[in-house]
Amino acid sequence: MVPPVQVSPLIKTARWSALLIGLIYGKQRYDYLKPIAAEEKRIEEEEKKLREEQERIYKQLSEGLSDTLI
């Protein structure tokens, strides 16, 4: 087997510090995006409720109209 190559210290430090920085960056970005997404979900829920309410009213009205259309 080929003997393992001795990696230069510069490359080793660069690799593992890139790993660490990536870890920190991923965690911070996740923490930043989570409340924003929760807020958007909440707004979406409210708008959906509003829309469904309006559709219900519309349906009831249209049923009422179709009852009187002879």
Add this chain to the structure above:
Amino acid sequence: MAQAVQKFVAKVPTLVGAAVNYSKPRLATFWYYARVELVPPTPAEIPKAISGVQDLLKGFQSGRLGQTTVRDALRNGLVATEVLMWFYIGEIIGKRGLIGYDV
């Protein structure tokens, strides 16, 4: 259907044994190389890394880096790309998801 499931469940120990037998020598080769090549730098090596960065800067200022051959430049580019990929792997671990942020 139930018979097929039973036959499969009976075969699982042999499958697991076969998988272990297959992976043991390959795992050994992996460890043989990883123990030397993929270990983090010891505290003694960090000053060497810093002096390596200074050497790079000096070479850039003196114009020596303009003399690198295309072959060396490609090799260094590949090494730099590999270091960049470690950053993305760290980001995957930090956001705890493979693709995209799970918010």
